[in-house]
Amino acid sequence: MKQLVILSGKGGTGKTSVTAAFAHLASQGPFADRILLADADVDAANLELVLQPRRLDTRPFSGGQVAVIDADICMTCGDCESVCRFDAIAEMDGRFVVDPIACDGCAACVYQCPAEGIHMEEQTVGEVAVSESRYGPLHHAHLYPGQENSGKLVTQVKERARQQALDESRQLVLVDGPPGIGCPVIAAVSGADLALLVTEPTVSGIHDLRRALQTVQHFGVPALVCINKADVYPKGAQDIEADCLANGINAIGQIPFDLSIASAMVAGEAVTAYRPDAPASLALTALWERVVTCLIAPDATPDT
Amino acid sequence: MRIVVASGKGGTGKTTVATSLARVAAERDRVRFLDCDVEAPNAALFLHPVLDSHREVGIRVPRVDADACTYCGRCAEVCQFNAIAVVGQKTLVFDDLCHGCGSCTWNCPEQAISEQLAVTGVIDSGQTAEGIAFAQGVMNVGQTMGVPILRELKQWTAAPPPVGHDLRGRALEIRDAPPGASCPVVETMRGADFVLLVTEPTPFGLHDLKQVVAIARELGLPAGVVINRDGIGDDAVAAYCAESDLPILLRIPMERRIAEAIASGQPLVEAEPRYRPEFQTLLEHIVAGVNA
């Protein structure tokens, strides 16, 4: 079983549209009925919007604990507020209250309270789900707005996907990753066989791609790069390819700017299914073949 | 006044809007700009500040004095993150699990624990040619927690302007938020006066916009919307804004010329000066909305 994770660094470069297209293309080729999808972008989970799958199961996800002050026991001494390094405790109308969003769950206040009037409570911070999409099972999650994305929910989504893939002898887990380079990204990258970084030829895209590549390399996962909206700023696309070449990274292709991608999103379809002959679809089809070559033989260098 | 520019979905144009707003505001007001996207900070690529100050930041991690430690295990017991292990005659500290809360330090009966800074990132600061005081937090590659860097960034104070410098105008702070709708976005919004939400009229843009609106509402902050790449996708964002009482303060159409200029690193108001008055109006709407 192989795990391919789609990443970018900068948000909005087209990760999810690429993942949806790959899911569609994979469902038609040698991976038909043998792929499984995981949406690891749990605070902006969008793969569901394109694939419009049927929910099979949803269950609550409990994140960390938060402190709760018992007003009957509280002597309003304020020791809790003074030890809290997360500014999560404040005095309001003569009472001390915990802001559950700011609370880090460290329990420093619990141990500091002379009246033993603070305890920790488990919190439901989101939900984790499995659905049936037209291209295969989809494991996904929804983190409630403002909650901490420690990577734990991402890990759980991936673990559930991996388990099902093993149980059903599925050969490919396609992971739609989150933007950035922090906790959720590291959780998404962990255990992957290959990462495809979708970038765009903008000064921001290039800057963030470098940081994302460093992160992926830091965790020892081989990386490929593709350039979306490549023709919007051809000089930027050339710079990215030169940068990749200099750093031994395989830049495997370009996707032209194509409004079909937005239209496909509105229609709730993968662009390659929605308009197979659109320029972006043709490019994605060629790209997918190169990715498959790399997945099967990680050392192979496809023609670019 | 503190204005946060946020979006939910990445790549909708937060930085484009934030930097153009800052450039226009700096013509009359004293502007301070904080790039709060510590994982992928990009505003400097558009505002070109001279970043002459760099300060390492991070979290305070425990160091155990082996001579004073009695291996009682209290530190490991109070640590909620399993960042300390006490086994036999050894105490192990795992810096990458530590949240820097200080609980082990306070609870050690022998006072055997001191704290030292574990660097997780840097705050770069300086000024732009237009006189915008600029600071960005940059998280180190391989680190996991951006929020401590963000807290430090928010406390950054710019060097006072030289004596005799014009001090007229309003004091405005513009914060460029990270994408998503989790903790770092909340931390960016905390203490702000207004949230400007930049979205694109697509199902992804709408879905993620709703997440950030929920945070702004929970924090009790007034909000307004900028629709970027207007013309692609559908009308669902506008319909949602209407039914949710969210004013649409500006629409920027999908134009290839704009996309090309931004790709090359030009602020929108510089590449397309016709947007100057639009951003001035946007700023006055925000200020009037907050003061109303």
Next chain:
Amino acid sequence: MKLAISIAGQSLDSPFDARFGRAESFCLVDTDTGAWTTHANPAQSASGGAGVQAAQFVAKLGAQAVVSGAYGPKAYDTLSAANIQRLLAPGKDACSAADILASFTAGQLIPADGASHGGHHGG
């Protein structure tokens, strides 16, 4: 000696759990007498550092050796600091704790000479 085996269940017949930090429980066997007890792993649902917590737990149980399928770097370091021998049971995923015990007695288990993986993240 006391041997801790990571298992999914509550008895010597329960299946071996190849995970260490997130194992459901541990079967503690006295290899001299064959007497055994099982102990639920408190680290199973930890938000982070499960390996560290599980390692301290088996240390408190008095185990001198532990058998699992893999060890993360922090679990490895903690067990090592506690002078607990770390053993691997390759290809034994479908076995029971009793089978693992038999392999141990027959000297068929191999010592882990380092962390088996780079560690998981956030979960």
